[in-house]
Amino acid sequence: xxSFMCGLLGWLLLAASCALGAGAAQAHPHVWITATSELxxxxxxxxxxxxHAWTFDDMxxxxxxxxxxxxxxxxxxxxxxxxxxxxNVESLKEFAFFxxxxxxxxxxxxxxxxxYFLEYKDAALTLHFTLPLKTPVKPKELALEVFDPSYxxxxxxxxxxxxxxxxxxxxxxxxxxxxxxxTANAQKLSEQNFLSGDNSNYGAMFANKIxxxxx
Amino acid sequence: xxxxxxxxxxxxxxxxxxVVVLALDSAVHVLMAQNPFGGPRPSAEPQVRGxxxxxLSKQSEFYREMSSTIRAAKSDGSAVxxxxxxxxxxxxxxxxxxxxxxxxxxxxxxANQETAKRGIVLSFASALMQSLVAVAMVGIxxxxxxxxxxxxxxxxxxxxxxxxALIAAFGARLVWTKGGGFxxxxxxxQALPAMALAASAPHDHAGHGHDHGHHGHSHPHxxxxxxxxxxRHDGHGHDHxxxxxxxxxxxxxxxPVPSELAGPGGWRRGFGAIFAVGLxxxxxxxxxxxxxxxxxxxxxxxxxxxxxxxxTAITVATIAVIAVSAKDLARRLSGASEGGGALIMRxxxxxxxxxxxxxxxxLLFGYLAAERVTCL
Numbered sequence: 001x002x003s004f005m006c007g008l009l010g011w012l013l014l015a016a017s018c019a020l021g022a023g024a025a026q027a028h029p030h031v032w033i034t035a036t037s038e039l040x041x042x043x044x045x046x047x048x049x050x051x052h053a054w055t056f057d058d059m060x061x062x063x064x065x066x067x068x069x070x071x072x073x074x075x076x077x078x079x080x081x082x083x084x085x086x087x088n089v090e091s092l093k094e095f096a097f098f099x100x101x102x103x104x105x106x107x108x109x110x111x112x113x114x115x116y117f118l119e120y121k122d123a124a125l126t127l128h129f130t131l132p133l134k135t136p137v138k139p140k141e142l143a144l145e146v147f148d149p150s151y152x153x154x155x156x157x158x159x160x161x162x163x164x165x166x167x168x169x170x171x172x173x174x175x176x177x178x179x180x181x182x183t184a185n186a187q188k189l190s191e192q193n194f195l196s197g198d199n200s201n202y203g204a205m206f207a208n209k210i211x212x213x214x215x
Numbered sequence: 216x217x218x219x220x221x222x223x224x225x226x227x228x229x230x231x232x233x234v235v236v237l238a239l240d241s242a243v244h245v246l247m248a249q250n251p252f253g254g255p256r257p258s259a260e261p262q263v264r265g266x267x268x269x270x271l272s273k274q275s276e277f278y279r280e281m282s283s284t285i286r287a288a289k290s291d292g293s294a295v296x297x298x299x300x301x302x303x304x305x306x307x308x309x310x311x312x313x314x315x316x317x318x319x320x321x322x323x324x325x326a327n328q329e330t331a332k333r334g335i336v337l338s339f340a341s342a343l344m345q346s347l348v349a350v351a352m353v354g355i356x357x358x359x360x361x362x363x364x365x366x367x368x369x370x371x372x373x374x375x376x377x378x379x380a381l382i383a384a385f386g387a388r389l390v391w392t393k394g395g396g397f398x399x400x401x402x403x404x405q406a407l408p409a410m411a412l413a414a415s416a417p418h419d420h421a422g423h424g425h426d427h428g429h430h431g432h433s434h435p436h437x438x439x440x441x442x443x444x445x446x447r448h449d450g451h452g453h454d455h456x457x458x459x460x461x462x463x464x465x466x467x468x469x470x471p472v473p474s475e476l477a478g479p480g481g482w483r484r485g486f487g488a489i490f491a492v493g494l495x496x497x498x499x500x501x502x503x504x505x506x507x508x509x510x511x512x513x514x515x516x517x518x519x520x521x522x523x524x525x526x527t528a529i530t531v532a533t534i535a536v537i538a539v540s541a542k543d544l545a546r547r548l549s550g551a552s553e554g555g556g557a558l559i560m561r562x563x564x565x566x567x568x569x570x571x572x573x574x575x576x577x578l579l580f581g582y583l584a585a586e587r588v589t590c591l
Binding site: 030031032057058059062063064065066067068084087088091095148150152153154 | 279283357361363364366503506508509589590
């Protein structure tokens with residue numbers, strides 16, 4: 001009976017871990033983006049929009065270029081990439097451009113992207129586009145998050161100067177929290193999820209959080 | 216040994232309950248997780264740090280190494296071996312992490328009294344099909360038609376939706392067949408009026424014929440009830456229900472006739488599982504194939520995809536075998552007991568069938584958004 005019990009216990013644990021494993025089954029990234037972003041300020045100190053420059057990984061860049069005709073092999077001009085850039089921004093709309101802004105706690109909406117184009121350099125595609133805010137805001141605290149809730153895409157802020165404030169009032173302070181910043185961040189996130197149910201998505205744990213405080 | 220004590224019975228019930236609760240919990244969890252309007256996800260945070268976090272990071276590591284390895288293989292032939300090793304490892308880790316394939320296959324195996332051997336065959340066949348679909352897709356779209364990524368991703372999405380619809384249909388069929396067994400098991404312990412019996416009877420005419428013949432007690436009135444649905448013989452109905460209990464949990468060693476299920480019909484059903492799961496190519500494989508093609512190394516991409524599939528199959532087969540063994544144990548424990556044991560088994564099967572349906576519907580309607588291809 002003893003060995004029988006042990007076996008049973010083993011199976012129970014295995015079954016449980018399998019079930020939990022299924023529960024934990026989540027996406028993993030297939031695309032990696034290295035992001036730099038600029039927050040654009042109007043002369044009166046209000047924020048008018050966000051300008052992104054997203055560089056795709058080697059593999060996805062090549063994939064995206066499949067079937068694109070060029071004059072010179074391996075060289076892609078901005079014009080030759082125009083239709084792909086168009087496709088990109090149109091597709092991104094479905095995902096809210098993976099850009100989530102809050103001004104003093106209120107969610108802000110973006111307009112259709114403008115000034116978008118693709119650049120091909122060092123075997124990598126970089127998508128440039130500007131997201132104007134529906135209405136410019138002048139908050140005490142602006143929170144900007146860049147992430148894919150389904151975590152199909154992994155966003156990483158560039159190592160050097162990933163966020164620039166363009167024309168911001170001098171007193172504004174920029175803070176950046178990368179997803180790898182450590183446990184405090186994750187802890188806070190989980191509490192947030194627990195309490196508010198807001199951001200109840202997996203990718204949020206890999207979000208890049210940017211805050212700008214303008215006293 | 217056959218533990219027939221009440222203790223073993225209680226344990227069985229405990230095991231079954233635990234499995235069902237955990238399975239349901241995980242299903243709900245998965246469903247809620249990606250629902251933007253779903254509830255909070257309190258357990259989200261530990262997942263990233265724990266085993267899953269490790270799986271994710273390993274997987275990403277292998278995946279990201281693939282592109283540089285393919286590039287290297289252009290000039291250095293030995294890098295192809297590195298590529299194959301990385302792909303194999305990626306396949307193993309990939310299947311251990313996200314993905315509906317193993318969940319669907321395991322649930323199907325549990326619902327259908329399948330053997331571990333068939334579980335392994337199904338896992339390998341579906342993984343092979345998945346690889347071949349990816350190769351065929353890139354071969355046709357990119358190599359023959361020189362289609363753009365947009366077109367290819369569109370095709371991928373269409374195949375994906377078809378695959379999810381198939382899983383849902385497959386699950387619905389399982390629920391339909393297993394529902395009959397479960398209802399009968401539910402009704403069996405009580406003395407039934409013939410009415411209820413007649414309602415469930417159409418599901419299992421063959422089974423009746425078989426079992427009755429086997430035990431040598433023929434019930435002519437039962438046949439009357441089946442054919443004519445004459446509900447006036449309450450007494451007969453009662454008798455029949457009793458006989459039915461007898462058949463249903465198969466105290467007789469021939470069990471719930473696994474041979475019947477593994478027969479031609481069973482394999483055809485298994486083919487349904489292979490097709491439903493294997494139809495959807497892995498986005499990672501498609502990216503690798505297109506990348507390899509662009510490097511003029513399409514063959515290396517194909518080799519990587521097949522090896523990836525092999526790795527995936529090993530993981531899925533392992534999980535499938537665990538699922539089947541767990542169920543076998545539950546069956547052994549409850550095998551000889553009266554109604555309750557049969558009820559648990561039928562309930563388990565029904566629950567597993569429901570899980571397949573739930574996965575299919577969840578995937579189809581995008582609740583499991585994590586498993587959707589993102590076209591950029």
